[in-house]
Amino acid sequence: MRKNFFKSIFLLGILLSIVGCSEEYLEDPKPAGQVSEDVVFNSRAGVEAYISGIHRRARGQWTTGHDAGGINSVYFARVAKGNDVIIGTSWFRFDYEQANREPTYRRTSFTWEFPYFMINQANTLINGIEASETLSEEEKTELKGQGLALRAFYYFQLAMEYQHTYTYDATLPAPPIYLELSLEGKPLTTLQEMYDLIISDLTTAVAGLNDSRLNKSYINKAVAQGILARVYQVTENWEGAEEMAHAAYGGNVEAVLDASTYDDGFNEMSNPEWLWAMPQYADQTMYYFSAPHAQADFNNPSYNNAYINSNFVDEFSDTDVRKLFVSYNPSVSWQNYITTKFNFVDFGVDFSIMRYAEMILIEAEALYWQEQVDAAHDLLYKLQVNRDPQAVKSGATGQAVLEEILVERRKELYGEIGVEWFDAKRLRRGISRDATHRVVVDLAPDDKRFFLKIPQSEIDANDAVDESVNSNR
Template sequence: MKIFKLTPVFMLITALLTSCKKDFLETFPTDQVAQTTAFESLTNAKLAVNGMYRLMYLQISNQSQDAHGAMMLNMDAMGEDFVWSGNTYSYFKPALRWVDHRSAATSLAAFPYILYYRINSNANMIIENIDKIEGPVNEKAAVKGECLAVRAWCHLNLVQLYGKRYEAGKQNTQAGIPIIISNSGVDQPRSTVEDVYKQINADLDQAISLLSTAVARPAKTHVNLNVAKGFKARVALTMQDWSTAAKMAKEARTGLSLMSNADYLGGFTQIANTEWMWGANQLADQVPTYGSFYSYVSANFNSSWNRLEPKMINSVLYAKIASTDIRKKLWWDGTTADKVNFPGAIDAATNAPASGVKVIKYMHRKFKVQDVNSRAGDIPFMRVAEMYLIEAEALARSGQDAAAATALYPLAVSRNPSYVLSTKTGNDLIDEIMIQRRIELWGEGFRFYDLKRTDSELNRNGMDNPRVSSTVTYTDIAFTLSKPKPSRSNVWEYKIPQDEIDVNKAIGPEDQNP
């Protein structure tokens, strides 16, 4: 990899600039920072770790590239459940239309490549240096373990985007991505999908070992043992390794609890929520002038995008939610009685619905900022609910119907007190679990990955979602869009960025995705 290869000094500046410790920057001006400075003490190294995490929500180059939060929106835009209500703005619609990711020259093709390799480079630098620093062994183990887990997470995102899906029982020699586990600067070719997953699992196994004896993490913004096991569960699910997926998901949620139904309607913007395992803690002074996750998805923050284009749930999926399920209340049913719960974007000056606000059936109130004066808000990267869903799905796909129904039950009955333990079997049970997953994780960035790993067709037909614009020409394409199974089509792979092919001597035009 060459296009995003950054020199050690530049990467240190990136990490330290993005640290929350201003006093460190005042002591070490950015034009004097060197690698030895960041790793001359464990305290300094931990600041570099903070910088690595902050890259997960910093804006890359424009207001639709707010790091991993933006990729969460792109991943759901490429699915069928996260529905646009208008065509006023273009943000994230390149993903919605399924066009730009297939062009090597577009920003959509380059954005995740830049993002995840940039975070990965920060992780590599810390991994390469942490053992040389004096300090308590368990503290260094925590730092190294979480960076190994983050490196695996980066490679997992990348291989799912730029490589073909993993197929259990096959050689998986299809082209994946460059494996970057060093900041040596040596150009790397595209490794096979099999080899990429081998590296991901090796990193996670080492991370889990190190984190098992590590000190407690300073905050939920950092990866700990539970989160590393959650990563392992995600990887195993993607590889159709059902026994490992079920085991790791159960271990990942051990000792953790689901949120209450009252909390479920609280806006999904508080990392302190008992159910959140890992997330970003973005403060008001850390959001860009334009952009941020909540600028595009919040039900109440008064950005033009939220005010004019509230996001909706696919009506087909909405119809599958039981009336006694708390999640049914996250979307407007279209009735006058329920409308009071969906005022839309709020004018901060008046604390009343903003002028020109659109209120439309099926619009959501899942994500809401706590303070309508600010677009800041915490972003959920992993929740306990996902672990229940992974365990249930893995058990069901391995033919353990009764165990799968039992694994699903705590989540399902928590959301819907009237839920009865499922007696379904086979594909019917799998379908029930996947519907639960689509409802539960709506807007959290899983749908494209789920469609691809399960080799499922994309089908946006059958919706009766209303539109707020009479000139929404893109909906004729985007919302009647169908895509064949990933195993039958190349459109499920992002193109390798053209700049990478031009600069990386280990990757040529012949290595581009077809």
């Protein structure tokens, strides 16, 4: 039964939303250890304080393991499973070795519990806003949109991590769906039901949100559109992916790209190319949980744990601003190169969740799949020439344009969101590692190692899920 779990995360969420976010609420007498929903949801300021608490928890230290610290840890575990980045013998090494999916492992339990915690906070937000008698309808629509987009984002992570991709078989079992505080565990749902909810939440959010927000850690219309563009990539709704990605970056490539910032260290959310970010402050730092920075930066105290495949380095021209590679230990093939892309100069590094460049590349791919190959190629070249002023448009035609787009996604987003894993899974291509790697483990298309088993802790706590859930997984 999940009764105690849901009670505890509800109370913790309320407390986190207030501490450090809205001091006026702390100045009034309140029962020790709790803040009522009436206080939180009777004003816009209270709701925004609660949303601040949700975002603060997203960038907190979830476990004692530095490979399980927040959404950045989910992303970097995906990075570790690819071919372009090589992981050493420290954190994320089991993800790298494709050996981290058993029910009792930290990766499996963290990747389940963290999204569900965030989903529960989003549900509390959504339901509290709906029940409020003091918020205006306009405020309800906009604030609820943030909650719906958050809920959809974390259900999307669960859908990607605990089953085959949507196009493999949408009738397959998927994690349970909760839309409100529940005192009992619910049975598994299906991928179809989960994606139906995700898309419904996001389309409602897009309709209700506007362009304004408190800062880049909050969700506005463009962020919701960006999340939905990713979802449409997975479900292969290419018309929808094109529309949402184009809207998310505004349709003007030159206006949202600034190549001069690419080598700034990827640690400041003020970067004009960042659409959605997770900031870190002195009193909220994740310390060495800050993947990728704490894993990849060899110039500052960190784990010195992420190397770059020399064959991937060869994909970049010498005039490409993204070619930020340094020879490190050429006597060991897998340690030949490191990257200076991520600067871990202090413990307060910000983390990029979504960037405009990704949206441009989603639109290009969506155009390709709609048989607008020339338009896709033209859009791709706009990004390429921004990154490399000496870039020459390739003579690619047909499927070669798609392959060029996918390579460009890897070059643009390496180390950030696990794009190589994401593309290999959704396109059902698999991942083939070359001999440069410390551990050569290939993933065939639709390999079961693309998803995790259901955690034993869930099986033990939820009467609606039994041991057979992991049979043939």
